[in-house]
Amino acid sequence: MKYKLLLCSILCFSINSQANEVDNLYKNGSAKEGQILFESKNKGSNFESCTACHTNNPKVVGKHAKTGKDIEPMATIVNPNRFTDLAKVEKWFKRNCNDVLKRECLSNEKSNVIAYLKGIK
Amino acid sequence: MNKMKKLILISVFLGSEVFAGGRDLINAPILNQTYIKECGSCHMAYPGELMTKSNWNNLLNNLSKHYGNDASIGNNELNSIRNYVNSTNTYRKSSNTSDYRITSDYWFQRKHANRININKKSLSNCSECHTPSGNGIGDENEND
Numbered sequence: 249m250k251y252k253l254l255l256c257s258i259l260c261f262s263i264n265s266q267a268n269e270v271d272n273l274y275k276n277g278s279a280k281e282g283q284i285l286f287e288s289k290n291k292g293s294n295f296e297s298c299t300a301c302h303t304n305n306p307k308v309v310g311k312h313a314k315t316g317k318d319i320e321p322m323a324t325i326v327n328p329n330r331f332t333d334l335a336k337v338e339k340w341f342k343r344n345c346n347d348v349l350k351r352e353c354l355s356n357e358k359s360n361v362i363a364y365l366k367g368i369k
Numbered sequence: 370m371n372k373m374k375k376l377i378l379i380s381v382f383l384g385s386e387v388f389a390g391g392r393d394l395i396n397a398p399i400l401n402q403t404y405i406k407e408c409g410s411c412h413m414a415y416p417g418e419l420m421t422k423s424n425w426n427n428l429l430n431n432l433s434k435h436y437g438n439d440a441s442i443g444n445n446e447l448n449s450i451r452n453y454v455n456s457t458n459t460y461r462k463s464s465n466t467s468d469y470r471i472t473s474d475y476w477f478q479r480k481h482a483n484r485i486n487i488n489k490k491s492l493s494n495c496s497e498c499h500t501p502s503g504n505g506i507g508d509e510n511e512n513d
């Protein structure tokens with residue numbers, strides 16, 4: 249029992265510290281600005297918008313615009329695993345900003361998008 | 370007589386290729402979790418056997434321009450995936466494509482010649498017809 253408690257606290261601690269890592273780096277974002285970027289249309293890009301795959305409703309399952317593969321929801325209210333792993337967050341922002349905006353996202357842009365997706369009720 | 374021999378040889382060759390590419394491929398398990406996680410997040414994790422090693426290595430060297438998309442990954446993950454594709458018993462020994470596309474290879478075209486439905490969104494959406502289980506491509510969906 250003691251071991252189980254210990255294991256649980258280690259696990260909980262590591263999950264929390266990971267979440268803090270993302271939160272610490274990307275804080276004070278503007279949800280409103282984040283939504284504007286998330287829904288912005290960018291002609292001539294590989295994907296015109298984040299919504300091309302994630303849809304206009306981040307609470308639902310998205311679909312990869314080219315391969316059709318399902319993408320788990322982005323809103324943390326339905327998918328709490330989002331934005332808990334910094335390496336994963338950085339990997340996908342790099343790829344997806346390049347595909348949608350033809351450039352990497354700025355730090356404040358990432359904060360805004362995260363604030364938007366974490367703020368959806 | 371010579372003609373007959375040629376015909377027999379061709380049939381044996383085609384027969385063995387179809388056999389090797391059929392059941393074996395459908396049931397080919399993917400044993401690398403990094404490969405399944407990284408490559409399988411956007412599309413089905415295709416068994417390494419589907420492409421030549423040379424094409425795999427070229428593809429892995431250009432992940433930031435992966436068929437027009439940025440699919441770059443970390444170096445540790447890349448090395449793990451490189452080891453996986455180089456360790457598979459590659460069914461494809463040669464290829465007629467220079468763009469590393471599984472779907473442009475002649476065997477793929479032949480295999481899917483009668484099954485390609487023009488309404489399909491993309492040939493890379495294998496799971497629209499196949500039911501992958503993580504253990505190979507899986508059989509075609511009966512309902513399709």
